[in-house]
Amino acid sequence: MENIIEVNSLVKSFGDKLALKDVDFNVRKGETIGFLGPSGSGKTTTIKILTAQLAATAGDVRVFGEPVHLLKDPARMKKIGILTDNSGLYDRLTVQDNLALYADLYDVGKERIRNVLEMVSLTDEERTPVKKLSKGMKQRVTLARAILHKPALLFLDEPTSALDPTTTKHIHEGLRELNREGTTIFLTTHDMNEAEALCDRVAFLHDGEIKLLDTPQNLRTMSGSPSISLLLKDKTTVTVEPDESGAAAISGYMASGNLLTIHSNEPTLGDLFVQLTGRNL
């Protein structure tokens, strides 16, 4: 399958600080890939290099099959969308006018503005100046701007970090839809639930290195079989292993009418991250 992003032996240093150490990965067309890592692991640095906002210290980075620095060309820039913290919104203009400017720039019909505002749940704020919006609302305007032109490739740096769970869920649905329509998505997050909800593959980034890169399902099974918790009628909890001894215990509690609930303790991506790196997300 065609690779949209190809990264080989990528190194980035800031003075004597090594932010990325020999990073390799590819992103296939149509994929949603997530970089999951704690603060300082190198997520933003990766996105900035992939979008030609920062130059690599060493290594080969290709986007759409071409060296990444060519993305500075406006015609190529139109194929990508970027959400990072440096929003570049016009504070005194309304939400609608901010997006109208970009619609002109990208040759997009104004009717699309309504669609993206619905996706980010901001239709009520259409006529509000950006300076009157909360941090989370501004983040959503920036997201709306990034997807206005249905880019072939979308970069999202912590897209829902300032948002409440309901808005986050709604935005996740919108991003999945955009992906179904053909947009390849590269996102960073420190939220394992977000990585699971959106990503076909997830990279664990720690101290500037990719520790693992696989599907969320494969990653979860790497941390071993889930144990099983039984809640008994006397409100005590018993944990058993998913093997013959566990089956015998469960059957015993059931036969005696003592069992209230059975709960499988699936390992989370966060558990595996801690196992691998000794650090919480």
Ligand SMILES: Nc1ncnc2c1ncn2[C@@H]1O[C@H](COP(=O)(O)OP(=O)(O)OP(=O)(O)O)[C@@H](O)[C@H]1O
């Ligand atoms: N302009 C810079 N100058 C010096 N060091 C930098 C610069 N930008 C990033 N770093 C360092 O590089 C490392 C990776 O930073 P980066 O911002 O990529 O991490 P991150 O995973 O995005 O963190 P966060 O989740 O807090 O945004 C950190 O140690 C950071 O201090």
